[in-house]
Amino acid sequence: MEYEEERQRLIDSLREQGIGEKVLEAMNRVPRDLFIPKKLQSAAYCDSPLPIGNKQTISAPHMVAIMCDLLEIKKGDIILEIGAGSGYNAAVMAELTGPEGKIYSIERIPALGKFAKENLLKAGYDNVTVIVADGTMGYKEHAPYDRICVTSAAPSIPEPLVEQLREGGIMVIPVGKYMQRLLLIRKQLDGSIEERDCGGVIFVPLVGKYGFHIHE
Numbered sequence: 001m002e003y004e005e006e007r008q009r010l011i012d013s014l015r016e017q018g019i020g021e022k023v024l025e026a027m028n029r030v031p032r033d034l035f036i037p038k039k040l041q042s043a044a045y046c047d048s049p050l051p052i053g054n055k056q057t058i059s060a061p062h063m064v065a066i067m068c069d070l071l072e073i074k075k076g077d078i079i080l081e082i083g084a085g086s087g088y089n090a091a092v093m094a095e096l097t098g099p100e101g102k103i104y105s106i107e108r109i110p111a112l113g114k115f116a117k118e119n120l121l122k123a124g125y126d127n128v129t130v131i132v133a134d135g136t137m138g139y140k141e142h143a144p145y146d147r148i149c150v151t152s153a154a155p156s157i158p159e160p161l162v163e164q165l166r167e168g169g170i171m172v173i174p175v176g177k178y179m180q181r182l183l184l185i186r187k188q189l190d191g192s193i194e195e196r197d198c199g200g201v202i203f204v205p206l207v208g209k210y211g212f213h214i215h216e
Contacts, residue, residue, distance in 0.1 A: 002033070003031075003033055003041075003044060003045055006044070006045035007028065007032075007045050008028075009045065010027075010045045010046075010047060010061055011024050011027065011028050013047060013062075014027070014047075014061065014062060014065050017062060017065075019062075019065040019066070019069055020069050022096065023065050023068045023069050023092075023096070024065070025095075026068070026092050026093075026095035026096045027061065027064070027065060027068075027092055027095075029095050030088065030091045030092050030095060030123070031123060032044045032045060032058075032061065032088055033045075034119055034122055034123045035058060035086040035087055035088035035091065035119045035123070036050050036052060036058055036086060036088075037051075037052060037053065045061075047060055047061050047062050048060050049063075052085060052086045052112065052115065053111065053112070053115070054109050054111055054112055055204070056085055056109065056112060056204055057085070057204060058085055058086045058088050059085075059088075059089065059151060059203075063201065064088065064089050064092055066182075066198075067089075067149060067151075067172045067182075068089075068092055068093060068096060068149075070170070070172050070182075070184050070198060071093075071147045071149060071170055071172055072147075072170060073093060073096035073097055073101075073147055074096075074097070074146075075096075075097060075098040075100060075101060076097065076098065076100045076101045077096075077097045077101045077146040077147050078097075078101065078102050078104075078142065078145050078146050078147075079093055079097060079101065079102070079103045079104070079145060079146065079147045079148070079149065080103075080104050080105075080106070080138060080139055080142075080143075080145040080147070080148045080149070080161075080164065081093065081103055081104070081105040081106065081148075081149045081150075081151065082106050082135035082136070082138075082148070082149070082150040082151065082152070082161070082206065083105075083106070083107065083108075083135060083150065083151035083152045083206070084105040084106065084107035084112060084113060084116040084130050085107070085112060085116065085151060086112070086115055086116055086119055087105070087115070087116035087117070087119040087120040087123075087125075087128070087130070088119075089149065089151055090103045090105045090116070090120065090125070090128045090130075091119075091120060091123055091125050091128070093147075093149065094125045094127050094128050097127070098127075099127055101127060102127050102128075102129070102142075103127060103128040103129070104129050104131065104139050104142055104145075105128055105129065105130045105131070106130075106131050106132075106133050106134075106135035106138075106139055107130060107131070107132055107133075107135070108132070108133070108134060108135060108207055108208060109132075110132050113130050113131070113132040116130045117130045134208040134209055135150075135206065135208060135211075136154070136158045136160065136161075136206060136207075136208030136209050136210035136211040137158075137160050137208065137209060137210070138158070138160040138161050138163070138164040139164070140160075140164065143163075143164035144164055144165060144166035144167075144169065145164055145165060145166060145169060146166055146169050146170075147169060147170050147171070148161055148164070148165050148169070148170075148171035148172075148173075149171075149172055150171070150172065150173035150174065150206065151203065152174070152203050152204050152205060152206040152207075152211075153174040153175060153176055153177070153180045153201075153203040153204070153205055153206055154173060154174070154175055154206040154210070154211050154212075155175070155176075155177060155206075155211065155212055156175060156210075157171075157173060157175060157183070157185065158206075158208075158210035158211065159210065160210065161173070161210075162185070162187070162193065165185070165187045166187065167187050167188065167189050167190075167191060168187065168188075168189055169186075169187050170184065170185065170186055170187075171184075171185040171187075172184055172185070172198075173185065174201045174203045177205070177212070179200070180200065180201050180202060180203060181197050181198075181199065181200060181201070182197075182198040182199055182200075182201045183195055183196065183197060183198065184196040184198050
């Protein structure tokens with residue numbers, strides 16, 4: 001298999017960083033090279049973000065791994081992703097939730113929505129639906145969600161996402177403009193929110209009604 005050695009080196013490196021085996025197995029099954037522009041495919045298994053056009057990036061593998069680990073995804077989970085990008089993160093979550101689960105991935109930029117759909121189709125994931133819309137509004141149609149994964153940084157936690165998270169559910173979201181923090185949000189059974197700071201991160205801004213505005 002092309003890139004097999006590079007992929008294995010990446011997985012070994014992530015293991016050394018303390019990523020759980022379940023997430024590592026899922027990532028090992030996803031061909032990251034199918035989710036980036038052809039001219040960058042030789043760098044597919046480097047642990048770094050890569051440009052995917054429209055001033056957006058595919059997150060570094062270690063960041064995808066950390067977020068998936070924090071989400072504690074289980075088989076059959078219904079997941080909302082904000083920011084489809086190239087579709088790679090959704091593919092890893094689709095491996096974790098299995099064919100009995102479902103991912104709804106919201107992408108603001110139509111060209112990237114198309115790119116993500118094509119990549120997921122090519123890689124054989126049929127339990128991911130990509131929707132072009134304002135991700136800061138969430139996606140009410142299939143709420144509540146067991147897990148919500150936000151792949152760009154918001155100025156604060158968008159209220160619609162909190163509302164659409166199931167009681168007992170988990171959301172991972174980067175928050176901040178210049179100094180961003182990765183937050184783990186747990187919604188308690190009484191509807192209250194428990195928040196944990198998981199460290200500094202760098203993401204592109206989340207744009208939309210409850211996010212940043214284009215001119216900011």
